[in-house]
Amino acid sequence: MDLRERNKQATREAIGHAALRLAIENGPHGLALVRVHDIATAAGVSPRTYNNYFSSRAEAICAFQADQSRRVGQALRSRPADEPLDQAVIAAVIQLYTDPEPDRAGLRMIMLTPELEGEALKAFTMAEGPLAEAIAARTGTDPARDLFPAVTAAAVAGAIRVAGRHWLEAGSDASFAAILRGALSCVVPATPPEAARDR
Amino acid sequence: MDLRERNKQATREAIGHAALRLAIENGPHGLALVRVHDIATAAGVSPRTYNNYFSSRAEAICAFQADQSRRVGQALRSRPADEPLDQAVIAAVIQLYTDPEPDRAGLRMIMLTPELEGEALKAFTMAEGPLAEAIAARTGTDPARDLFPAVTAAAVAGAIRVAGRHWLEAGSDASFAAILRGALSCVVPATPPEAARDR
DNA sequence: GCAGTATGTGCGTGTCACGCAAGTTGTGGG
DNA sequence: CCCACAACTTGCGTGACACGCACATACTGC
Structure with missing residues (x-):
């Protein structure tokens, strides 16, 4: 460098x-x-x-948040290859987003200010491209033919965003890691659906 | 009025x-x-x-797209109550987004112009609030306690967005309805996970 | 060291968002 | 039917901003 x-x-x-x-x-x-x-x-x-x-x-x-999002794909790639998809994604995201613990004031500013909404969404969406590629590589699906990687990546990015919002609102009755786990487990399957695997 | x-x-x-x-x-x-x-x-x-x-x-x-998104929740509510969640969501979204067929040029402009990216994301995200409420009502989950409705709504919005992008890029080898079905089936379960139902 | 290239900076310009106040158009009560 | 009130539209003025351009400066590879 x-x-x-x-x-x-x-x-x-x-x-x-x-x-x-x-x-x-x-x-x-x-x-x-x-x-x-x-x-x-x-x-x-x-x-x-x-x-x-x-x-x-x-x-x-929102630059910091955007840079953070860009690292999600790489975080998933650093998980052991034999780990099921859902566990790998959950572990990767939790590690990236709780070490260190996010700055509450910063996240609150970014997520709860209407004028920043568009940029905040862009920042979280930054994760999708690299993450979709990482998911495709891990599951052996072809991003050009099957929507599974891109859709799952978008769902993960959305889940992180919703988890962040909930963490800010709900307060301290649950750790961010636990909230993230709950959110991600709603949308990430252990294996791609048949339709994606077969092609 | x-x-x-x-x-x-x-x-x-x-x-x-x-x-x-x-x-x-x-x-x-x-x-x-x-x-x-x-x-x-x-x-x-x-x-x-x-x-x-x-x-x-x-x-x-992006106003038109935003208005379209705001109608997703209502579209889901208009589905029969005994329909499984995944089928209801898929049917509602397909009906809303293929009648009439979206304007390719307009969608291409909104989704593929970098300067519009933030607003386009805002437009698609408009669906999340009402959609989450509709999902919560249908599944009997409590949005305040459980993340399932909000996370699923975000996943649906993301899936619609990814499907749109794919429809624009891939061209005409598949109908928008088919692409939407494939995308949505990746992230919407037939029933909420145990954790959400139990509470 | 030295030529070449990337980066920092000052200036000028055209556009834009928005507060303010006046004119115009709908609304509801007597 | 008319009038007072409220909502909406419009013109103007202002402050801020994004960006092109040209020049000074710092870094790189030979």
Whole structure:
């Protein structure tokens, strides 16, 4: 990894971090008060540079969540190959999303602010592509012919999103891991349906 | 329904229709050329009025899809109560999304234009709330206690989205109804899992 | 070291979202 | 039938923003 690449990644994270922090400080209602200039200054770059990395405030604020989602596919691939699909997915997601425990304030900001809804959905949806490929590889199904991998990936992403919302609302009567397990077990089968296996 | 209410609905649809039409005419690449002024003029209202109904071009373009999604819950409720959940969901979705057959150009514009991705996801996600309530009512589960309704609703919305994408890409080797059936059957069980039923 | 390329930055421009206040069109009571 | 009230539409002004362009700067591979 180049110095250039590392610098780029660092600036991107600095901007994203600054954006999320400022958004949290001002709360969902004061989001409009967070100016691009503030984010850029807080991240130590010029407004123009901020705009080279993100094309909207929402995108910057949700960048962390998007990066997290992008890792789901890789997390599934790191599970032992002989593990059943459902257990592998559940274990991979729980490991990725509870180590470390997500920042409640950040998640609340992202998920419960109407102006961020679109970007938040994009962020969670980022998981689908890589995850679908990982599921296809694990189950031996062909993504081009069968919908199972893509549909399951979308269902997993949706389940994570619903679990996050529930975790924020319900409060502390259950760990995030337990909520995730319950949500994922509703939609991920142990093996692909016959129709997918046969082809 | 008041005259006022009807007029309001009519202008909303006029603006949404004009926005989608202009977007299709200019294609995904020329989306930036579609000015707010053009949309408003095409719909027969002032730009300021356009802005009273929608707060972004993307929102106007995706309005039709959003309205469609909002009807999924109602469509499920109109199925006979003794039908198993999976069959009821599949039948409801297929009826809603194939009568009439969706406009390929419109769906392609909404789903395959990167700048519209966030709004498109919002549009499909609109289905989740009402759909989750309908699923909860049908299965006798409690949305506050159990994640099954919300997770299944999210999975259904995701499956519809994936099916749409596949229908656009794959072309004409299968009807949209068949694709929808295949996608939905991956994620909707005939009955809720034990954990949800027991509570 | 040095040429080449990627990245940061300042400036200018066109568009947009939205608050505000006035004009216009529907609504319900006397 | 008419009038007062409310909802909707519209024009204007403002502040912010995304992005193209050109130049300065930092990094890379030879």
